[in-house]
Amino acid sequence: xxxxxxxxxxxxxxxxxxxxxxxxxxxxxxxxxxxxxARQLARLGVDIIEAGFPAASPGDLEAVRRxxxxxxxxxxxxxxxxxxxxxVICGLARANKSDIDAAWEAIKSARRPRIHTFLATSPVHMExxxxxxxxxxxxxxxxxxxxxxxxxxxxxxxPEDAGRSNPRFLYQVLATAIAAGATTLNIxxxxxxxxxxxxxxxxxxxxxxxxxxxxxVISVHxxxxxxxxxxxxxxxxxxxxxxxxxxxxxxxxRAGNTSLEEVVMxxxxxxxxxxxxxxxxxxxxxxxxxxxxxxxxxxIQPNKAIVGANAFAHEAGIHQDGMLKNxxxxxxxxxxxxxxxxxxxxxxxxxxxxxxxxxxNDLGYHLDDEELDKVFKRFKALADKKKTVSDxxxxxxxxxxxxxxxESWELMNVQVQCGSNVVPTAVVTLRNVASGEVITDAGFxxxxxxxVYQGIDKIAKAPNILTEFLVQAxxxxxxxxxxxxxxxAVPESRGYTHTAQGRPRRRLFSGRGIDTxxxxxxxxxxxxxxxxxxxxxxxxxxxxxxxGDDAVAV
Ligand code: KIV
Ligand code: ZN
Numbered sequence: 001x002x003x004x005x006x007x008x009x010x011x012x013x014x015x016x017x018x019x020x021x022x023x024x025x026x027x028x029x030x031x032x033x034x035x036x037x038a039r040q041l042a043r044l045g046v047d048i049i050e051a052g053f054p055a056a057s058p059g060d061l062e063a064v065r066r067x068x069x070x071x072x073x074x075x076x077x078x079x080x081x082x083x084x085x086x087x088v089i090c091g092l093a094r095a096n097k098s099d100i101d102a103a104w105e106a107i108k109s110a111r112r113p114r115i116h117t118f119l120a121t122s123p124v125h126m127e128x129x130x131x132x133x134x135x136x137x138x139x140x141x142x143x144x145x146x147x148x149x150x151x152x153x154x155x156x157x158x159p160e161d162a163g164r165s166n167p168r169f170l171y172q173v174l175a176t177a178i179a180a181g182a183t184t185l186n187i188x189x190x191x192x193x194x195x196x197x198x199x200x201x202x203x204x205x206x207x208x209x210x211x212x213x214x215x216x217v218i219s220v221h222x223x224x225x226x227x228x229x230x231x232x233x234x235x236x237x238x239x240x241x242x243x244x245x246x247x248x249x250x251x252x253x254r255a256g257n258t259s260l261e262e263v264v265m266x267x268x269x270x271x272x273x274x275x276x277x278x279x280x281x282x283x284x285x286x287x288x289x290x291x292x293x294x295x296x297x298x299x300i301q302p303n304k305a306i307v308g309a310n311a312f313a314h315e316a317g318i319h320q321d322g323m324l325k326n327x328x329x330x331x332x333x334x335x336x337x338x339x340x341x342x343x344x345x346x347x348x349x350x351x352x353x354x355x356x357x358x359x360x361n362d363l364g365y366h367l368d369d370e371e372l373d374k375v376f377k378r379f380k381a382l383a384d385k386k387k388t389v390s391d392x393x394x395x396x397x398x399x400x401x402x403x404x405x406x407e408s409w410e411l412m413n414v415q416v417q418c419g420s421n422v423v424p425t426a427v428v429t430l431r432n433v434a435s436g437e438v439i440t441d442a443g444f445x446x447x448x449x450x451x452v453y454q455g456i457d458k459i460a461k462a463p464n465i466l467t468e469f470l471v472q473a474x475x476x477x478x479x480x481x482x483x484x485x486x487x488x489a490v491p492e493s494r495g496y497t498h499t500a501q502g503r504p505r506r507r508l509f510s511g512r513g514i515d516t517x518x519x520x521x522x523x524x525x526x527x528x529x530x531x532x533x534x535x536x537x538x539x540x541x542x543x544x545x546x547x548g549d550d551a552v553a554v
Contacts, residue, residue, distance in 0.1 A: 009275065009276055009277050010242070010276065010277055010278065010279065011237055011241075011242055011243065011244055011263075011267060011276050011277070011278050012047040012048065012217065012219075012242060012243040012244070012278075012279075013045075013046045013047050013048070013243075013244060013246065013260060013263075013264065013278050013279065013280055014046070014047065014048040014050065014090070014186075014219060014243050014244065014245045014246070015041050015046040015048065015049055015050065015245075015246060015247065015248070015260060016050040016221075016245050016246070016247055016252075016257065017037065017041070017247040017248045017251065017260075017292055018034050018037060018038065018041075018049065018050060018051050018052055018067075019050040019051070019052050019053055019092055020050070020221075020245075020247060020252045020253070020257050021247035021248070021251040021252050021256075021257065021292070021296070022034075022052070022296075023252060023253045024251045024252055024253060024256065024296065024298060025253075025508050026296070026297060026298070026468075026487045026508030026509060026510045027251060027296035027297070027298055027510070028507070028508070028509060028510075028532065028536060029295055029296065030532070030535060030536075031059065031062060031063040031066060033295045034051070034052070034063045034066075034067065035063070035066055035067055035070065035071070036291070036295070037291060037292060037295060038051060038067040038070075038071045039070075039071055040284070040287065040288050040291050041071075041087065041288065042071050042074070042076050042086065042087050043076065043281070043284055043288075044280060044281055044284040044285070044288045045076075045078065045079055045278075045279045045280045045281040045284070046087055046260075046279075046280065047087060047088060047243075047279055048087060048088040048089075048090050048114065048243075049067065049071065049087045049088070049089055049090065050090045050091075050092060050116065050245075051063070051064040051067040051068065051089050051090065051091060051106075051107070052064040052067075052091065052092070052106070053091070053092040053093075054091045054092075054093070054099075054102040054103050054105065054106035054107075055093060055094070055098060055099040055102040055103065061102055061105065061106045062106075064089070064091050064103075064106035064107060065105070065106045065107075065109070067089060067110075068089045068106060068107045068108070068109045068110035068113065069109045069110075071086060071087065071089070072086050072087070072089035072107070072109065072110030072111055072112070072113070073086055073109070073110065073111055074086050078279060078281075079279065079280070079281045085111065085112065086110070086111050086112065087112070088110070088112040088113070088114050088154065089107050089110035089112065089113055089114070090107065090113075090114040090115070090116050090156065091103035091104070091106045091107045091113075091114075091115060091116065092116050092117075092118070093115060093116065093117045093118075093148070094117070094118065094119070095117050095118065095119035095140050095141065095144040096144065097144070097147055099117070100115060100117060100144060100147055100148050100151070103115050103116075103117075103148075104148075104151040104152065107152075108151070108152075112154065113152055113154065114152065114154040114155070114156060114184075115148040115151065115152050115154070115155050115156070116155075116156040116157075116158065116186070117144050117145065117148055117155070117156070117157055117158075118157070118158035118159070118160045118186075118188075119137060119140055119141055119144070119157075119158075119159065119160060119173075120137075120159070120160040120161050121137060121159035121160065121161065121162060121165040121166075121169060121170055121173050122160075122161035122162075122163075122164040122165045123164075123165075123166070124161075124164065125160060125161050134169055137173060138172060138173055138176050141157065141173050141176050141177050141180070142176050142177075142179070142180045143180075145157055145176075145177050145180035145181055145182050146180045146181060148181075149180065149181035149182075153181075153183070154183055154184075155181055155182050155183055155184075156182065156183070156184040156185075156186055156219070157174075157177040157182040157184070157185055157186070158185075158186040158187075158188050158221065159173050159174065159187070159188070160188055160190050161188070161190040161191065162187045162188050162189065162190070162202070163188070163189035163190065163191065163192075163193045163194040163198075163199065163202070164190075164191070164193055167202065167205055167206075167209075168209075170206065170210075171205075171206065171209045171210045174206060174210045174213065175210050175211045175212060175213075178210070178211070178212035178213070178215070178216055179212070182216065183216055183217065184216060184217040184218075184219050184243060185206070185210075185213065185216055185217070185218055185219065186219035186220070186221050186243070186245060187202065187203060187206065187218065187219065187220055187221065187236070187241070188221040188222075188223075188245075189220075189221070189222045189223055189232060190221075190223060191223060191225055192222065192223035192224050192225030192226055192228065192229060192254075192255060193225065193226070194228070194232060195226075195228060195232075196228055196231040196232050196234070196235040197235070199220075199222070199228075199232040199235050199236055200232075200235030200236060200238060200239045201239070202236075203218060203220065203235070203236040203239040203240060203241050204239040204240065206218065207239070207240045217242050217243050218236075218240055218241045218242060218243070219241060219242075219243035219244070219245055220232070220233050220236035220237065220241040220243070220244055220245065220258075221245035221257070221258075222236070222245075222257070222258045223252065223253070223254065223255065223256070223257060223258075224250060224252075224254075224255040224256045224257065224258065225254060225255045227255070229250065229255075229256070229257060229258040229259070230258050230259065230262040230263060230266070230305075232258075233246070233258045233263055234263065234266060234274075237263075237267075237274065237276065238274070244258065244263050245257070245258070246258045246259060246260040246263055247259065247260060248260050248261070248288055248289050248292040249261075249289050249292055249293060249298065249300055249304070249307060250262070250304075251292065251296060251298050259305075259306075260280075260285075261285050261289060261305070261306040261307050261338070262305050262306055264278050264280045264282060264285070265282070265285075265305075265306050265333060265337075265338070268282060268333075268337070269332055269333050282337050282338055282339070283336070283337065283338065283339040284339055284364075285306065285307065285338040285339055286307060286338045286339040286340045287339055287364055289306075289307040290307075290395065290399075294399050294512055296510065297485050297486075297487060297509075297510020297511060297512055297529075298510070299470060299472070299485050306338060307338070312331070312335040312340060347359055347379070347383070347389055347394075348383060348389065349380065349383035349384055351383070353372070353376050356372075356375075356376050356379060357372060359391075359394065360372070360375070360394065360398070363391060363394065363395060365395075365398050365402075367398070367402060371401070371402045374401045374402070375394075375397050375398055375401045375402065378397045378400075378401055379394065379397060382397065382481070382516065385516050386480075386481075386516070392474050393474055393481055396474045396481055396483065396514045397481075397514070399512075399514065400512075400513065400514040400515075400524070407433050407531045408432070408433055408434065408460075408530075408531050408534045408535065409430045409431065409432060409433065409456075409459070409460050409527060409530065409531060409534075410430065410431045410433055411428075411429075411430060411523055411524060411527050412429040412430060412431050412438060413427075413428070413429040413440075414426060414427070414428050414429070414452055414455075414519065414520055414523045415427045416448040416451060416452060416519055418447065418448040418451070423444050424444065424445050424446065424447050424448050424450065424451040425442060425443070425444055425451055426442065426443045426444075426445070426448065426451035426452040426454070426455045427440060427441075427442050427455065428440065428441060428442070428443065428452060428455030428456055428459065428523070430456065430459045430460065430527070439459045441455050441458040441459050442455055442458075443455030443456070443457070443458060448519050449469070449519060449522045452519060452522060452523045452526070453466065453522075453523075453526055456523065456526060456527060456530065460527075460530050460534070462530050462533055462534055463491055464488040464489060464490060464491065464509075464529075464530065464533060465488060465489045465490075465491055466486060466487075466488055466526075467487045467488065467489050467508065468485070468486060468487035468510075469484070469485075469486050469522075470484065470485045470486075471483070471484050471518055471521075471522075472484075472485075474514065480516075481514050481515065481516055481521075482514070482515060482516065482517070482518035482521040483512065483513075483514050483521065484512065484513050484514075484518060484521040484522045484524070484525040485510060485511070485512050485525060486510065486511050486512075486522070486525045486526050486529050487508055487509070487510045487511075487529065488508070488509050488510075488511075488526075488529045488530065488533065489507065489508050490507040490508075490509075490533060507533075507536070509529045509530075509532040509533045509536065510529055510532070511524075511525040511526060511527065511528030511529030511530070511531075511532065512524075512525050512528060513525035513526075513527075513528060
């Protein structure tokens, strides 16, 4: 039986950003973005990547397959600089044959594949969602774990809504899963209902009362509805769990999942309490968090633990005084530990292409010549406008120029007229990427951004509802780059889709744009969201709708 734990002192980090995280409203990722994130997760050192839910659609299956064939095959470097195995690539499946078959199809080319199957065990889920008796749930668990084991010797089983399940019934279901060949038992607090004491006790009791539990890996998967996700996960770990299911920045449905960076840094900073380690390369945390935020459009709250913009900022005078005397007075970890560079002024307008490439490499970006040309041009333009160009500015330029989703429309030009006593007017020029046609049109609005959006709508003809608009500055100062995030919703008349767990949800798409001119940044952000919506709609046309609940016939 595979046990991926490297000894008793390790907690395995199972990252589900690409599956549970992607279920956050508006966090939809395309296949290329998923692959980029999976690559970064491998670099970060996660042990298991839950790459998606292959039965949800052919697009999801294909995205997981691409990750299995690439990231799942590539050797990487561990935190001691030694070559190490690729991460385990995991596919989620409801407890029915067709889901499990689809999961296997998607992950089978990975060097270390895992099937993760789940079935609800709480009274409310069994009665109203599954419409199955407890006996049927036990029997289905036995059949489906055995079915998954026919394909793969690494099988994870989750009793969904374990936090509200009858513990005695849980022991019975879990013992059945172990007997049928499950190698990891994951205990989800699906609706974030339990308290840390309760959840820790549940893990302890499962290990004590479930025959065979001490021979498999016990995993914890907590949601944050009461703000207890990290505390519950740590309580589970203290009671014997050796796998934590987490997402970067804690993204996920509703209030989200446990955040990877909080669990990893708690184990790192409080090593003396937990006496446990992970395989995570902590210096990659900041970059990974930033990439997920950028790709999903889920902005990180400034006071978010570990990765929030204020997490290492010391504003109050008394704190600054203490910090200058000794850093340890108010800082429990170094910013460098999570890969946050402190250097402010990196390059100026006289810096050459070579120096720029070296700096990019130091920051972890390895661009090809064409990409470098594009970013260098933007850097020169920015250095002309800004007195100081920081690492954050450079990272923002790379994000804006290189990591762009597939585009249907490209922004060529935007010009606005606004002020008191004029109707805000925008002239927008877009290029249709497929046909090469260049179209110009004008929009009028309540303000310059509204006018630009009206102009884009006239050309792209992709009706939507703007639900969120946020402007931030990449760095301090009046000459800072503006960073705009928008979220658009598909109008009801254009249809709904399903989440990975079968519940209907409204479709939301996010976009992000960066420019020293916030109107241009706003146009880029909006167009990116519109492009994502257009791409998803054409993918949907090829999507086989999944069944609406988990009670699919075996
Ligand atoms: O929250 C949950 O119950 C899940 C399961 C599929 C593990 O995400
Ligand atoms: Zn979950």
